[in-house]
Amino acid sequence: MSSPDPQVRAARNLSPSAARGPVVAVTGAAAGIGALLTARLAASEEIKQVIAIDERRGEVSEATWHILDVRDPAIAEKLRGADVVVHLALDLDLETDAAARTAYNVRGTQTVLTAAAAAGVHRVVLCTSAMVYGALPDNDIPLSEDAELRATAEATGVGDLLEIERLGRRAPRAHPGLNVTVVRPAVLVGGTDTALTRYFESPRLLVVAGSRPTWQFCHVDDLCSALEYAALEKVDGEFAVGCDGWLEQEEVEELSGIRRMELPSAVALGAAARLHRIGLTPSPAGDLAYTMHPWVVSVGRLHDAGWRPQWTNEEVLAELLEEAAGRHTVAGRRLGRKDATAAGAAGATVALLGAAAVVRRARKRRGL
Numbered sequence: 001m002s003s004p005d006p007q008v009r010a011a012r013n014l015s016p017s018a019a020r021g022p023v024v025a026v027t028g029a030a031a032g033i034g035a036l037l038t039a040r041l042a043a044s045e046e047i048k049q050v051i052a053i054d055e056r057r058g059e060v061s062e063a064t065w066h067i068l069d070v071r072d073p074a075i076a077e078k079l080r081g082a083d084v085v086v087h088l089a090l091d092l093d094l095e096t097d098a099a100a101r102t103a104y105n106v107r108g109t110q111t112v113l114t115a116a117a118a119a120g121v122h123r124v125v126l127c128t129s130a131m132v133y134g135a136l137p138d139n140d141i142p143l144s145e146d147a148e149l150r151a152t153a154e155a156t157g158v159g160d161l162l163e164i165e166r167l168g169r170r171a172p173r174a175h176p177g178l179n180v181t182v183v184r185p186a187v188l189v190g191g192t193d194t195a196l197t198r199y200f201e202s203p204r205l206l207v208v209a210g211s212r213p214t215w216q217f218c219h220v221d222d223l224c225s226a227l228e229y230a231a232l233e234k235v236d237g238e239f240a241v242g243c244d245g246w247l248e249q250e251e252v253e254e255l256s257g258i259r260r261m262e263l264p265s266a267v268a269l270g271a272a273a274r275l276h277r278i279g280l281t282p283s284p285a286g287d288l289a290y291t292m293h294p295w296v297v298s299v300g301r302l303h304d305a306g307w308r309p310q311w312t313n314e315e316v317l318a319e320l321l322e323e324a325a326g327r328h329t330v331a332g333r334r335l336g337r338k339d340a341t342a343a344g345a346a347g348a349t350v351a352l353l354g355a356a357a358v359v360r361r362a363r364k365r366r367g368l
Contacts, residue, residue: 025051025082028089030058076115094282117175135293154286186242190220195287204261211292217316218242239301246296
């Protein structure tokens with residue numbers, strides 16, 4: 001008797017849960033969160049197949065790889081047979097040109113949503129950030145997941161995220177039968193580089209006088225487990241993900257051992273705006289709001305679905321500080337070791353503020 005076809009043998013070896021599970025496509029699958037999620041889904045007995053999409057091939061050999069840009073309409077053909085798409089191909093790099101970043105993020109999301117509908121996919125999972133709620137002095141602590149999105153486009157990438165959410169809300173109306181789930185992580189930690197993680201690379205923690213910072217973190221492992229919940233349709237709609245509770249600024253300073261440097265609001269915001277405008281720092285002044293005002297969120301919907309974070313805020317902060325060790329950042333700008341040593345702790349900030357003032361005076365003299 002001849003041996004069964006290899007595909008038949010493989011099908012027989014699938015566990016019952018895997019045979020019934022969804023086919024999940026992941027964009028941005030070769031690096032960062034996309035790579036972590038792809039590996040997690042490929043190892044899950046609840047997932048039938050993983051389709052990995054990126055501009056280069058990643059390391060998860062168990063996935064079926066397609067190499068292309070997510071803005072390419074040809075992606076629709078690659079999504080055929082998928083039940084769910086988790087869209088993680090986003091550029092939120094601080095150093096990327098803002099216009100190019102927005103063009104990539106918005107066009108990529110538009111293309112993925114349209115292609116998913118054309119391919120017969122029934123669910124798309126978008127990952128934005130809890131930053132879309134906005135950091136405002138009158139925010140509830142914690143914010144309800146149903147709270148109004150009051151962020152503006154003044155912070156790095158937040159305008160892109162708000163537009164991505166708008167596209168997600170419109171998609172089911174434009175494409176009946178397509179469901180969209182939106183996942184909003186708190187301050188993301190674990191191999192990430194953002195204005196908020198760079199805050200903890202500074203020699204002093206900048207605190208704006210009269211503000212009330214609160215900190216809620218999300219480890220990338222917990223984000224990946226939440227995204228898996230969404231891919232398996234254990235939770236849907238719009239929901240936040242992060243550690244339970246939050247830390248006050250005083251607790252962060254005590255745990256980190258980093259002392260504060262307090263500045264009046266007008267000085268801090270004015271300096272941040274000038275430094276960004278003349279190109280000395282990658283972070284616009286809008287980023288400061290997220291270190292001034294509360295924007296912690298409830299994670300009730302995930303809790304109701306049976307999900308629990310594996311990390312606490314204290315544990316994530318400890319990992320963030322370990323990752324930040326040896327890095328020197330002032331006002332969002334990374335300094336080399338030599339620059340940081342020469343400038344000193346508070347001196348580096350003074351030097352940057354002074355540079356901004358010198359440039360401003362020079363421009364006035366030239367009539368610019």
